[in-house]
Amino acid sequence: MGIYNYYQDYSKVIFIGLPGDTLDGTLIAGAFYSSFLYTVRISVVVLLTIYIVNYFVNRGLLEKISDYASPVTKKLNLNSFLVSSILVSFFSPTVGYTMLADGITEKELTQTEVLAGTLANSFPAVFSHVLTYYIPVVIPILGYTGIIYVILRLSIAFIKSMLGLFILLIISRKNTGNIKSSGNKINNKISPFEKTFKFARRFVPVMFISMFLVLYLSKTGFFDVFSRIVMPVTNIFNLNPNTGILAITEIINVSAAMVMAGTFLNEASLTQNEVLIGLIFGNIVAFSTRSVKHSIPLHFSLFGSKMGTKVIILNSGVTIILDILIIGFLIMI
Known part of the structure; x- marks a missing residue:
């Protein structure tokens, strides 16, 4: 039975015989109360997780991951622009793309290398979203199903990265030049509390309104x-x-x-x-x-x-x- 049918039948059984305004008011009140409880319960878990994640990000978690991956990427014997782009994408996909754009502007990368490089950046980019969105938001809401969904998204990104690296290993020209990375560090000046509060201002209203609309519209068919x-x-x-x-x-x-x-x-x-x-x-x-x-x-x-x-x-x-x-x-x- 679909959720729209479930709520529609449920409403007919519970509120049969009530005036139209009373019925609609009762549906709104019920949806409001359920949405409020759900939002509070989920928000506590999500915001706590957001705070913890931001705390460790500010402590350099993503840079450490990048450092651990560095020996592997360097052994691939790729152009330094490509290596730097892949590593930087672990904590800033936009900066990773920017480095590819710089590489093609400075004629250090061909168009084919840049295209393959964008594929290679897929896993680091999605991994950064795992820490900032999937773990604190998706998994608390969906539970075990959320874990499977995250694994699927990571798997897709991993396959794309492997495809990109495979192409790069065939076509890439090694360049041993140094890439300046002083502007690529994460801005750690914003405290975990400020980041969490900023996220909460957007997340909590969207969560409550979305939940309310889903419940109310479902009940009305x-x-x-x-x-x-x-x-x-x-x-x-x-x-x-x-x-x-x-x-x-x-x-x-x-x-x-x-x-x-x-x-x-x-x-x-x-x-x-x-x-x-x-x-x-x-x-x-x-x-x-x-x-x-x-x-x-x-x-x-x-x-x-x-x-x-x-x-x-x-x-x-x-x-x-x-x-x-x-x-x-x-x-x-």
Whole structure:
């Protein structure tokens, strides 16, 4: 039974015979109370984790990881711009991309090396998000399913990095020049408390509002409309329509999708595999909107429109292909 049907039937049983205004008010009050409790419970875990992560990041955790990886990357006998870009991406993917852009500007890297370098940066970049988002936000909300989701995201990034490194080992020209890294260190002046407070100001309202809307709209049967829209697609693969609703939500807001996924899991409206499929499918569909908001401005400013387009298409294309393969695997098991 879908969550929209569950809440709709539940509301009919509990509130039958009540006036329309009273019914609507009761639904709002119930959704508000449940959302408040859920937000408080999750926020305590998330914000505490955020504080701890930021504390260790300020203590140089990511730089230490980069230092440990340095001997391995140096043995690969790659161009120094590429090595530095990979290492820097562990704590700042944007700086890593900037170093690739500098390499091509200074004619130390070819276009092919830069394209392969952006693939090689995938795992370090996603790993940095594991510490700052996946562990403190996704796992507390989704639990064991969240752990599997994080492993899948890391696996995709790892495959992309291995593909990039494989290409680089074939084509890269070694350059032993030194790369200045004084501007690439993390700014540790902001205290963990300030970072946590800044995150909380954005996260807590989004969490509460998302949870409230999910619960209230579910109880009113609002998602029936979306279920009919996505049903042709979900029927082809014999999936619960809620999987499609989850994917649509991820296009709008990733955190809202995580909250909805947690709700579906708690209400047994979706299985673990269906939640994973919904989130990964949403990631595929959301690439278009994310490119407009983030990828295009960043990559165009660094590499120019022509080269930036190539970087976006290559990285998005490889990720989408791997996402589709994982979805196919999850459907079969």
